[in-house]
Structure formats: C-alpha cells, structure tokens
Amino acid sequence: RLIDELLAKSNVGQCTDLRETAEVIAKVGFKMFLGVAATVGGWAQEDSQFSLYFDDNPLVDFVELPDELRSLKYCNTLCGVVRGALEMVNMRVECHYVRCTLWGDETLEIRVCLMEKLQDKYPFGDDD
Numbered sequence: 226r227l228i229d230e231l232l233a234k235s236n237v238g239q240c241t242d243l244r245e246t247a248e249v250i251a252k253v254g255f256k257m258f259l260g261v262a263a264t265v266g267g268w269a270q271e272d273s274q275f276s277l278y279f280d281d282n283p284l285v286d287f288v289e290l291p292d293e294l295r296s297l298k299y300c301n302t303l304c305g306v307v308r309g310a311l312e313m314v315n316m317r318v319e320c321h322y323v324r325c326t327l328w329g330d331e332t333l334e335i336r337v338c339l340m341e342k343l344q345d346k347y348p349f350g351d352d353d
Contacts, residue, residue: 227306228313231257243339244268246316247275250307258306259283267336277307279333282326290327299327304335315343 231237235253240246244265251263260283267276284300298304304320311318317340324330 227254227258228310231310240314243272243275243316246311246314247277247337250310251277254310255279267334273339275337276323277335277337279335282333285327285333288327295328297327298322298325300325300333307335307337311337312343315345317341317343 231249231254235257237249237253240249247265251265255277256262261279261281264278264280265275266278268274282300284303288299290297290299301322304322307320308318319338319340321336323334323336325333
C-alpha cells in the first residue's frame with residue numbers, strides 16, 4: 226500500500242532503471258513516510274546493488290540497546306518496507322543492514338541487491 230500512496234501523492238512517473246528507482250526511494254519515499262531523506266551510493270559495477278545511507282533515523286532517537294542485544298536489527302522493518310515496495314513494482318530484492326547507529330556506527334546503511342525483475346502475471350486469458 227505504501228507504493229500506491231507514494232505514486233498517488235507524489236508527481237513521480239515510471240522509473241526507467243534501478244538507479245532512478247533508488248533515488249525516488251531515498252529522496253521521496255523515505256522523506257514522505259519517515260520524514261528523513263537518504264543518500265544513495267555504493268553502486269555495484271553492474272548497477273544491481275546499492276546502499277541507502279541515513280544520517281538521521283527517527284526510529285532510534287530514544288532507543289538504547291543493552292550490550293547483550295547489540296547485534297539486534299532493531300529497524301529491520303525498513304528493509305521489509307523497501308523489499309515490499311519494490312516487489313509491488315516488479316523488482317525482487319534482498320535488503321540487509323551493513324551499519325547501524327545502534328551498533329555504534331555514525332550512519333545507518335542498508336544494502337539493496339536486485340535479484341530479478343519480475344514479469345506481470347495476469348489472471349485473465351487473452352481469449353474472450
């Protein structure tokens with residue numbers, strides 16, 4: 226449903242490639258729903274992988290993890306949001322954390338890897 230709202234409320238047209246899609250996610254999507262923009266970088270040579278960098282993450286503003294839970298992926302929902310939204314536009318991706326401010330890093334980094342571009346499947350046949 227997030228992708229429907231993003232497309233309805235923003236003036237974003239159809240993206241032509243993963244680079245453009247990544248920029249829309251970072252600059253429009255996260256700004257619209259989380260109130261912060263991300264930076265896109267760390268592209269793989271074949272343009273099938275990129276990283277989203279967040280200098281600010283409001284989901285962790287008042288969170289402190291105890292030492293025994295330092296490896297907890299507290300904001301893993303962000304990976305699920307990216308994955309689900311891209312699947313709605315026919316891109317199957319895998320997302321995972323590389324760095325997190327709750328782990329002591331200066332920034333949050335989410336790595337996104339395009340696994341395949343999906344084809345639309347229509348439940349109706351072409352014959353009448």
